[in-house]
Structure formats: C-alpha cells, structure tokens
C-alpha cells in the first residue's frame with residue numbers, strides 16, 4: 132500500500148482542528164490509540180508495581196511490554212537495557228552524575244556546538260568534579276559538525292563523547308558510526324542524544340554500537356516521557372543514585388521513584404502505532420531490513436516509509452523557502468545532501484524578528500517555533516542568540532503537501548508585505 136496521508140491523519144484527533152502543526156521538533160500530536168491507552172490504564176490498571184493484586188500485576192505487565200517495545204524500536208538486545216524517566220533531560224542529568232563517579236580530575240568529555248543544551252549542561256555539571264569539557268565546533272555555512280575539530284579534541288584523556296543524532300534546530304544528522312568508532316578507538320564511552328533523530332529515521336543501537344542513547348516519546352507521537360538505552364554490562368557496572376529498598380538491578384535501579392505508568396502505557400501504544408504504520412506502508416522497505424522480523428521489522432520499515440514521505444515534502448518546502456525574498460536558511464539546503472538532515476529547518480527573514488514571523492504564522496493557524504529551542508550553543512555560534520534565534524519549521528509524518536503549500540503562501544505574503 133502506498134503511504135495514505137488521509138488514513139494516517141485519521142488516527143490523530145487534534146489534526147481535525149484545522150491547525151497546521153509544524154511544531155513537531157518541540158512535540159508532536161498523539162494518536163487515538165495513545166489517548167485510549169492512557170485512559171484505559173487509569174480505568175483498568177492504575178496501581179503501583181509488584182503488588183499481589185490484579186491492577187499492580189497489570190501495571191507490571193504494561194511496563195514489561197513497554198520495555199520490550201522500546202527495545203524493538205531501538206534494536207536493543209534486551210528490554211532490561213531500557214530505562215524510563217520523566218524526560219531526556221532528567222535522565223541525562225542522572226546519568227552524567229552516575230558516570231561522574233568514574234571520572235578523575237583532568238578526564239575529558241566531548242560535547243558539540245550542534246547539540247541541544249540537554250546534551251551539554253549535564254556534562255558541564257561534571258566540571259565541578261574536575262572534568263574538562265571540550266566543545267566541537269561546526270561549519271557555520273552548512274551547520275555540520277567539524278569532524279577535523281572532533282578528531283583533534285579526541286584523545287586518550289577523553290572518557291565520554293556526548294553527541295546528538297540530529298540537531299533539533301537545523302536538522303543536521305551527524306555521522307554517528309564514524310564518531311562512535313573513533314571514540315571507541317580512544318576508549319571513550321559514547322552517549323547519543325537521539326531525541327530529534329528518533330521521529331525521522333530508524334535507529335539501530337546495536338549497529339551504531341553506542342554505549343548509551345536517549346530519546347523522548349513526545350517527539351514521536353506519544354506522551355511526555357523520556358527513554359534511555361544503555362549497554363547491559365555498562366548499566367550493571369554503573370552505580371545509580373537510588374533509594375535503598377528499590378531494586379539494585381538495571382533498569383530498575385535507574386528509575387528513581389514511581390514512574391509515570393499511564394505515560395508508559397501511552398508510550399507503548401505510540402510504538403505500536405508506529406509498528407502499524409510499518410505493517411501498512413513498510414513493505415517496499417523490507418528488503419533493507421532482512422535481519423529483522425515481527426515488530427522490529429515493522430518499526431524499521433515504518434520509519435523508512437515516514438522518512439520518504441517527509442523527504443518528499445521537505446524538498447518542496449526547501450524549494451519554496453529558497454524563493455522567499457530576504458530569507459536566510461541555516462543548515463544544509465542542497466537537496467542532494469538531504470540524506471544528512473531531517474525535515475526540520477531554521478530560518479530568519481530580513482528585518483523581522485523570529486517571534487514576529489511565528490506570531491504571524493500563528494494568527495494564520497500555522498504553528499511553528501521561534502527562539503533557540505534550547506540549542507543555545509548553536510544559536511550563539513551562528514550569532515542568532517542576540518537576535519531572537521530563528522524560526523523553526525519541522526515536518527512530521529502526518530503533514531501534507533497542502534500544508535507545506537499553505538505555509539509557503541503565507542510566508543510569501545508576509546515577506547512581500549513587510550519589504
């Protein structure tokens with residue numbers, strides 16, 4: 132079956148409002164399955180874990196099934212390598228604190244100017260323990276990582292490399308395979324912030340060979356919840372900050388306090404929703420993923436189908452944006468290099484603040500973000516921080532060609548009126 136955008140959209144009640152949602156990198160809409168799963172959890176399973184009664188047991192079963200769903204999504208070897216938490220930022224702060232116990236003064240951590248601050252600030256916090264944080268620069272002309280600078284900073288002193296899968300501001304996808312293998316050659320651990328990558332491309336933690344990877348379910352059609360994957364031997368060895376009666380084994384030792392069970396039930400439904408997209412539209416991509424079966428295959432092919440749909444829209448979006456008078460686009464604009472970016476684009480319009488542009492679009496029922504979206508280091512590096520950042524348009528799997536056209540038409544009117 133070819134990708135049927137009307138069928139896809141029919142699962143998302145909020146899309147019926149008439150608003151055009153291009154705010155996906157800040158958070159996506161949720162499907163009816165997710166809404167039902169959260170509500171059913173409250174109706175039929177609402178309890179704490181490990182009790183001797185039915186609702187507690189249902190909660191245990193939902194958590195176990197959700198762990199396996201996320202292991203499938205990320206191709207983790209075991210569900211026990213999946214840790215839930217309130218969001219990626221909190222999980223990363225907890226993780227950096229735990230890893231900090233292994234660091235000695237002078238040990239180095241590499242972060243990048245392309246990253247969201249949630250993958251910078253938790254590592255800067257370790258400066259208190261004497262860690263030295265190295266910051267990899269970017270090529271400002273296309274907002275790609277300066278790999279020569281990365282190699283220069285990587286050394287026998289490097290203990291951790293913290294890198295993003297993709298930039299939530301300008302969409303650049305990093306060459307994770309190369310970064311991870313170089314880091315491992317230097318005996319450093321690699322933490323991947325996959326928050327912006329996860330909605331747009333299949334992720335294979337085993338193939339990447341990253342040590343740790345985090346994502347946020349609300350960026351791919353689920354509830355506000357964070358997920359952390361870690362290699363099991365590493366999670367075993369890491370000491371967690373935990374209360375004494377809580378289990379000492381991973382993943383539980385990292386899940387501080389009572390989890391957001393209803394959110395986890397919704398997160399399971401979000402993964403299953405994605406798998407259903409793969410079952411319907413993934414067949415053309417199955418040959419690339421012969422090693423997978425069942426839900427793992429469905430999820431890989433879903434993301435492949437989504438990637439193609441978003442790519443097609445993004446090509447038209449970029450062509451249209453480039454024709455707007457007075458626009459400056461940040462990041463990769465050449466369509467022959469779109470394999471190295473997600474369908475998220477940041478731009479400014481001459482003489483207009485990003486907030487004014489976003490407000491105008493908002494009045495026209497088109498929802499986009501403006502500002503720095505916490506990609507502070509990048510906005511500073513691009514000299515945009517002082518000027519209100521940039522406007523960000525992010526495509527999601529439920530956006531349509533008509534929505535892209537409408538955005539371009541409104542932007543064109545705005546640019547013509549204001550110049």
Ligand SMILES: Cc1ncc(COP(=O)(O)O)c(C=O)c1O
Nearest residue numbers: 218219220247249299326327347
């Ligand atoms: C790339 C990236 N990393 C990290 C985060 C932080 O995620 P969370 O809101 O789950 O803490 C975001 C949120 O926008 C993001 O886009």
